[in-house]
Amino acid sequence: MPGRREIGNAGEDIVCVFLEKNGYTVLERNYTVRGGEIDIIAEKNDVIAFVEVKLRREGAAVSGEEAVNISKRRHLILAAERYMLQCGESKSGRFDVAAVEQLKNGRLRMKYYVAAFDASK
Numbered sequence: 809m810p811g812r813r814e815i816g817n818a819g820e821d822i823v824c825v826f827l828e829k830n831g832y833t834v835l836e837r838n839y840t841v842r843g844g845e846i847d848i849i850a851e852k853n854d855v856i857a858f859v860e861v862k863l864r865r866e867g868a869a870v871s872g873e874e875a876v877n878i879s880k881r882r883h884l885i886l887a888a889e890r891y892m893l894q895c896g897e898s899k900s901g902r903f904d905v906a907a908v909e910q911l912k913n914g915r916l917r918m919k920y921y922v923a924a925f926d927a928s929k
Contacts, residue, residue, distance in 0.1 A: 818916065819863035820837065820848060822916055823859060823908065823920070824837070830852075834849075834850045835849045835856075836891075837849075839887065841887050843883060844885075845883070846887050847861040851899070855901065855902060857901070857903075857922075858884060858888045860884055860904070862875045863910060864908070864910070866912050872906075872908060872909065881903070881925055903927070907921070
């Protein structure tokens with residue numbers, strides 16, 4: 809039986825495949841700085857997408873979408889700001905959310921939200 813990390817990696821893997829099939833280049837996975845982590849950083853048409861992946865089991869009390877609360881958003885914004893400073897990027901960025909649901913039969917289903925929230929704190 810796969811553990812939480814393996815299931816989480818599988819969720820991130822399907823999001824990366826989705827992004828690449830839709831013309832994105834995956835730049836980073838699990839980018840971590842003090843105070844925050846970004847699951848996937850991808851780029852398409854000079855726009856950097858900071859992607860938060862939330863995996864939940866079917867019927868979970870809190871959906872993946874709901875799990876990206878104000879506190880999580882602040883951490884993502886901080887990490888994205890540091891990424892842009894560190895890389896010297898002058899491109900525009902946005903925050904996407906991928907809600908991955910593990911169905912009872914073990915399969916994964918994804919909903920992808922482009923520009924799910926903005927950097928206003």
